[in-house]
Amino acid sequence: MISQLSWKIGGQQGEGVESTDRIFSTALNRLGYYLYGYRHFSSRIKGGHTNNKIRISTEPIRAISDDLDILVAFDQESIDLNAHELRSDGVIVADAKFGPVVPEGVTARLFPVPITSIAEELGTSLMKNMVASGASWALLGLPLEVFNKAVEEEFGRKGPAVVEKNIEAVKRGADYVLELAGGPLDNFKLEPADGKQKMFMIGNDAIGLGAVAAGCRIMSAYPITPASEIMEYLIKKLPKFGGTVVQTEDEIAAITMAIGSSYAGVRTMTASAGPGLSLMMEAIGLAGMTETPVVIVDTQRGGPSTGLPTKQEQSDISALIYGTHGEIPKIVIAPSSIEECFYDTVQAFNLADKYQVPVILATDLQLSLGKQSCEMLDYEKISIDRGYIVKDIPDREDKSMFNRYAVTENGISPRVLPGEKNGIHHVTGVEHDEAGRPSESPINRKKMMDKRLRKIAKLEVENPVLLHSPHVDPDLLIIGMGSTGGTIDQARLRLNGEGITSNHLTVRLLHPFPVEEILPEIKKAKKVVVLENNATGQLANLIKMNIGQHDKIVNVLKYDGNPFLPSEIFEECKKVSGNLPQEELVKNGNL
Structure with missing residues (x-):
């Protein structure tokens, strides 16, 4: 048998x-x-x-x-x-x-x-x-x-x-x-x-279930592969909990409706893929400037333009972090399993409320649509954190507006929901003072920029990386993200059989980048293999920019629309380890 x-x-x-x-x-x-x-x-x-x-x-x-x-x-x-x-x-x-x-x-x-x-x-x-x-x-x-x-x-x-x-x-x-x-x-x-x-589902369904568990009650979205199943799942589930799904006319309407709903106090989300994410960028900047929590799911697929809508790719990394104009605080999380899709969705809503920022959940087509077994989910782990929402605001003798964007030590200002007595304030996408009134003062500009960016300076995220580090001084550290994790683990079993020691690190927090967790692991390894489904090594570039160690890093890239196979990772890592003869390395273009 x-x-x-x-x-x-x-x-x-x-x-x-x-x-x-x-x-x-x-x-x-x-x-x-x-x-x-x-x-x-x-x-x-x-x-x-x-x-x-x-x-x-x-x-x-x-x-x-x-x-x-x-x-x-x-x-x-x-x-x-x-x-x-x-x-x-x-x-x-x-x-x-x-x-x-x-x-x-x-x-x-x-x-x-x-x-x-x-x-x-x-x-x-x-x-x-x-x-x-x-x-x-x-x-x-x-x-x-x-x-x-x-x-x-x-x-x-x-x-x-x-x-x-x-x-x-x-x-x-x-x-x-x-x-x-x-x-x-x-x-x-x-x-x-x-x-x-056991549960048996796709990542999109796990994200939808996580949204329900997190208290999301409005989803506004426009259908797009491979994100549509999230909307389809929530169309069936949200009405049972007093929520609703709105299919908008396009992705711009979807994100702006989500921002408006969130401003009103409802936990909201939208979901799309690369082309839709591009259309959302201006509005994501609005969420950052107005400090309105919103959760956005990006299910990466082959690009650019229409590209390969039904094929695997991880090429939105740079866009997720740097796509918006200007500079705003945002959080980008990349789950790597069905279970993480569920728990990270809950975490995304909590982080959005706590830090009053847009939070992007980045998956890829294989994780979004590949159906997988997972252990039964533990709903006892779920907690809801709505952040710094203020109520019972005392009367002010001068009848001044509420300082919604008050400068605080940690950068997180008191949030007030519409209709709260004594909570009236301005909301605008232009630069503003503490009460939200438009201001072009250089002093105010710097003060408000510093305040907003301080919010994520001490970000607390559960498991910013996943680390399998059995070796103190490994030949290789293999780094990946998203759906590559299980494939890397299987390839490592074969590498161990060849006498090649390897550790494995999955990056789950793409922004702000978890330097303190990754740097020590890179220093321990002789070589670092960064494995990703794109043509330009976006994850590797992120590591080089934040950490350095350029001489150790080797890109292993696949961008033909298919996910990595364990044998492909094994062969590429074997080359990097120097196990092949010198002439073979030259022939294969690795020297």
Whole structure:
């Protein structure tokens, strides 16, 4: 028996690939397996190749695998594009309708199953996803009743007749492939899972759940890949708690509506991707100048312009920190797991209120849309901090306005909500005095700039970095952010097997940059590998600018739209460590 396995389904977008993956993985989750999924899809509604890959394990996992055990193919293109990932003893389950051919050099076994024909016999070709699912499930030797339960949950709202038809499709697919294979495949039998209850969701859903738990009650947003699922999640959930989601006409309206709602005292947020973030920049500056808390989610994707809307990238780092004109205090946090997406969203709202600044939560497409197992969330950890909001303001004999922007030692001024007696003050995007009245005085300008920037000088953030530092004097320190964390950890296991010692640091606080936490780790290492999904080394540049140590830092960059594979990180780190001969380093362009 084996402890982990990789499964992939491919076809044309719109022909059931997503629903097949969803039901298949839901059933595995019910059995208690740990799962990590990756979606490769086109930026169109229908047509174009798409595939979903799931890694299944009896132990926690946070990375896709290099290889593949089972490929389910609805067309020849799926075989041609993905068969190279198959292990030598891998399996292709393909629709016999298109006459599947195994590419030269691929040694995997082919099981041609009349997937479409079986579905049509049952009344509609739409059920071919269930036929394919049944065939896959049967090869693993897993109990069909568990899978049938997932089918009932998926189609139950359509009535018992539809459920029965789909269950029959599953059975026929299973029976057919078992006859071809002579029974379940021994080399694909999974060890029993621990059976423990686990959550299984995408990062966007975790962010949406975190927003609800944090007390967010208004979300204003405009749909954009890969952020739309946050809005879709909250459309269903917020009304149950007295909240609402407003789909605005564009991203400029979304951010300004969020700022206005926050000024009124409601916890609000918006979410977008790179193109939308660009449109929001002027208004983010308004939030900084008026010291209005607001939470913004940026789900990074391939750019620039429309770029690669459905592909992985981490190229908004510089824009997140420096995109606004002028200088304002802001906080940028980058979660690296599903659990962190949840807890960091709560933290983002607390930080926004406490420091009265815009807080940006930066994810990437793989973290936003890759469905993953996570441990059950602990709601006892949740606390709400609304910051320095003042009430019961005493009367003032001179009837002067309230000093909303009063200069304080820590830079955080008393915040008053609209309608509070004796709290009237000016609010404007131009420079202003302590009561908010416009002022162009040089003395006032410097005083107010210094006050605002002081707010985050002593910022307190939970876990600004995540550190795995088992070695006192490592050969390598591998630094990453976002979804790369689990992939780096898997590559490190192989590096250790080669005698290359490595520590791993994930940067979670991008701004203000956590120099004190990172500098000691860089000093300990012989070389520092900074791994990121962009072409210009934005995270590495951030480290060099804030810390220095240029001579130690080596960029490992990937910007083809795909996330890193563990083998890619291993090979690149092996080169950096000097394990390869000198002539090999020269040949590969590393010297």
